[in-house]
Amino acid sequence: MSDEPFDLAVVGAGIVGLGHAAAALERGLRVVVVDRATEITGASVRNFGHACVTAQTGRAREYAERSRELWLRYARRAGFWARESGTLVVARAADELAVLDDWSRDEPGLTLLDAGEVAERAPVRAATGGAFLPRDLQVDPREAAPALARHLAAAGAGFRWRTAALGAGDGVLHTSRGPIRAGAIVFAVGHDVDQLYPDVAEGAGVVRCGLDMLLAEPAALRAPLPHPVLTGWSLLRYSASNATPAAKALRERLATEHPELYALDLNQMYTQRPDGTLVVGDTHYRGTAVAPFQAEASFAALAGVTEELFGVERLPIRERWQGVYASGPEEFLIAAPADGVRIVSVTTGIGMTTGLGLGEAVITELLG
Numbered sequence: 001m002s003d004e005p006f007d008l009a010v011v012g013a014g015i016v017g018l019g020h021a022a023a024a025l026e027r028g029l030r031v032v033v034v035d036r037a038t039e040i041t042g043a044s045v046r047n048f049g050h051a052c053v054t055a056q057t058g059r060a061r062e063y064a065e066r067s068r069e070l071w072l073r074y075a076r077r078a079g080f081w082a083r084e085s086g087t088l089v090v091a092r093a094a095d096e097l098a099v100l101d102d103w104s105r106d107e108p109g110l111t112l113l114d115a116g117e118v119a120e121r122a123p124v125r126a127a128t129g130g131a132f133l134p135r136d137l138q139v140d141p142r143e144a145a146p147a148l149a150r151h152l153a154a155a156g157a158g159f160r161w162r163t164a165a166l167g168a169g170d171g172v173l174h175t176s177r178g179p180i181r182a183g184a185i186v187f188a189v190g191h192d193v194d195q196l197y198p199d200v201a202e203g204a205g206v207v208r209c210g211l212d213m214l215l216a217e218p219a220a221l222r223a224p225l226p227h228p229v230l231t232g233w234s235l236l237r238y239s240a241s242n243a244t245p246a247a248k249a250l251r252e253r254l255a256t257e258h259p260e261l262y263a264l265d266l267n268q269m270y271t272q273r274p275d276g277t278l279v280v281g282d283t284h285y286r287g288t289a290v291a292p293f294q295a296e297a298s299f300a301a302l303a304g305v306t307e308e309l310f311g312v313e314r315l316p317i318r319e320r321w322q323g324v325y326a327s328g329p330e331e332f333l334i335a336a337p338a339d340g341v342r343i344v345s346v347t348t349g350i351g352m353t354t355g356l357g358l359g360e361a362v363i364t365e366l367l368g
Contacts, residue, residue: 004181005030005171005181005182005183006030006031006032006158006180006181006182006183007024007029007030007031007182007183007184007367008020008021008024008029008030008031008032008182008183008184008185008186008363008367009031009032009033009034009173009180009182009184009185009186010024010031010032010033010034010185010186010188011034011035011165011173011185011186011187011188011189011196012033012034012035012187012188012189012190013033013035013037013040013145013149013159013161014040014042014043014044014145014188014190014351014355015044015145015148015351015352015355015356016188016190016344016345016346016351016355016358016359017033017035017186017188017189017359018033018145018148018149018152018355018356018359019067019070019188019355019356019357019358019359019360020186020188020344020359020362020363021033021152021157021359022070022074022148022152022356022359022360023359023360023362023363023364024363024367025152025155025156025157027363027367029367030156031152031156031157031158032157032158032159032160032180032182033149033152033157033158033159033160034160034163034165034173034175034180035159035160035161035162035163036162036163036164036165036176037161037162038161038162039146039161040145040146040149042190042324043190043191043323043324043325043351044141044145044351044352044355045141045142045145045146046141046211046213046321046322046323046324047141047323047351047352048141048228048269048271048279048281048282048352049138049139049140049141049144049271049273049279049352050087050136050137050138050228050269050271050352050353051064051067051068051071051136051137051138051139051352051353052064052087052133052136052228052230052238052350052353053065053067053068053133053135053136053137053353054087054107054109054110054133054134054135054136054240055087055133055238055239055240055241056238056239056240056350056353056354057239057240057243058239058331059331059332060239060331060332060348060350060353060354061240062357062361063353063354063355063357063358063361064350064353064354064357065135065357066356066357066360066361067353067354067355067356067357067358068135068137070356070357070360071137071139071144071356072084072137074148074151074356075139075144077151078147078148078150078151079147079151080139080140080143080144080147080148081139081140081143081144081274082137082138082139082144083137083138084137085136085137085138085226085227085228086132086133086134086135086136086227087132087133087136087227087228087229087230088113088118088121088122088130088131088132088133088227088228088229088230089130089131089132089133089229089230089231089234089235090118090122090124090127090130090229090230090231090232090309091118091127091128091129091130091131091232092126092127092128092231092232093128093232093250093253094128095232095246095249095250095253096128096231096232096235096250097128097129098246098249098250099232099235099241099244099246099247099250100112100129100130100131100235100241101246102244102245102246102247103131103240103241103244104131106240107240109133109134109135110131110132110133111131111132111134112129112130112131113129113130113131113132114129115127115128115129115130117130118130121226121227122223122225122226122227122229123221123222123223123310123311124229124309124310124311125308125309125310125311132227136227136228138227138228138271139352140273140274141279141352142273160175160177160180163175163176163177164176165187165189165196167196168185168187168338168341169338171183171340173185183340183367184340184341184342184366184367185340185341185342186341186342186343186344186362186366187341187342187343187344188344188345188359189345190325190326190345190346190351191206191207191208191209191324191325191326191327191345193206193326193333193343193345194206194288197335197337197343200333200335200337200343201333204328204329204330204333204335204347205328205329206326206327206328206333206345206347207286207287207288207326207327207328208286208287208288208289208290208324208325208326208327209284209285209286209290209324209325209326209327209349210284210285210286210287210290210291210322210323210324211281211282211283211284211322211323211324211325212281212282212283212294212295212298212299212302212320212322213279213280213281213282213302213320213321213322213323214279214280214281214299214302214303214306214315214317214319214320215277215278215279215280215317215318215319215320215321216277216278216280216306216315216316216317216318217277217278217316217317217318218275218276218277218278219316220278220306220310220312220315220316221272221278221310221312222310222311222312224272224276225270225271225272225278228269228270228271229269229270229271230269231268231269231309232250232254232268233254233261233266233267233268233269234267234268234269235247235250236250236251236254237267239331260301261301261305264283264284264298264301265283265284265285266282266283266284266301266305267281267282267283267284268302268305268306268309269281269282270306277318280302280303280306280315281302282302282323283298283301283302286327290322290324292322294320294322299317299320303315303317325346325349325351326345326346326347327347327348327349328345328347328348329347330347330348331346331347331348331350331354332344332345332346332347332348332354332358333345333347334362340366342362342366344358344359344362346358
């Protein structure tokens with residue numbers, strides 16, 4: 001460890017932490033990123049790679065719009081894949097169409113589609129209509145965060161891998177490899193905020209959310225997906241669609257007709273990576289700890305709804321995995337336990353959508 005001070009020390013090399021580091025580097029500041037792992041292995045590489053801009057409201061929409069600009073900027077600079085894909089929302093029932101109709105009245109960028117237009121965009125069955133969200137982006141989650149970290153390192157950020165943060169005070173970040181002096185310190189450790197600041201986590205109601213996800217072989221679909229695909233289940237998950245008057249009836253109908261899927265807290269959505277593999281998800285379960293044991297019934301449910309939607313006989317599965325992210329009653333946790341110290345987490349599973357813009361906003365407030 002160098003005795004030379006940094007302007008900013010960031011704990012956590014996920015998208016939120018990298019967003020803070022990138023914003024500080026843009027200001028010409030001296031930055032170090034500390035992470036207890038040897039590479040990025042958390043929520044930032046276990047997700048859909050979907051920046052769902054249009055479905056956000058309030059602060060989340062502001063952060064998402066700025067993140068959109070930053071994703072495109074860093075994709076060019078760091079050389080990772082990103083596409084301005086938009087998102088296709090597939091409706092298969094009248095109450096889903098009602099939610100989309102309500103949503104379109106408040107969102108001029110949302111384009112309503114008829115059944116034929118949906119079929120032209122994706123190889124789905126029994127669509128009655130849908131919508132297109134043109135502002136949304138897609139990256140490959142397994143590529144984007146590591147590529148951004150390499151770019152920031154080449155631009156001058158220091159990275160201290162396999163180094164655990166122990167606490168901070170008086171301009172010093174204490175780590176398992178010694179102290180680091182820094183003018184400002186940001187803890188962007190996601191769901192592990194309770195490991196360093198348990199009172200902050202408990203006061204904000206932050207727990208862990210576990211996910212079950214699948215990766216299907218390229219042969220899973222009859223035709224490529226040019227856009228991420230959301231379904232009626234997704235309309236209950238995002239603030240803009242869930243706030244519509246019609247959302248209550250949709251929720252009641254899905255809970256009544258599909259209680260087993262409702263109990264899984266399903267978000268039936270899909271993104272296709274550049275190699276053609278299909279990311280399938282996801283379920284949700286919460287607690288202060290997430291058990292490592294994943295039920296095969298959850299994966300069977302994910303495969304079943306996918307086979308039914310796309311009209312395939314058997315989904316060819318390449319991988320299964322568990323995701324974990326911070327979950328709380330608010331969309332974001334931003335706390336200041338001491339002067340020059342910030343604790344920052346995205347607590348609704350929209351880190352890829354908002355993380356870069358959130359980091360920039362916090363750095364502006366913290367460092368000007």
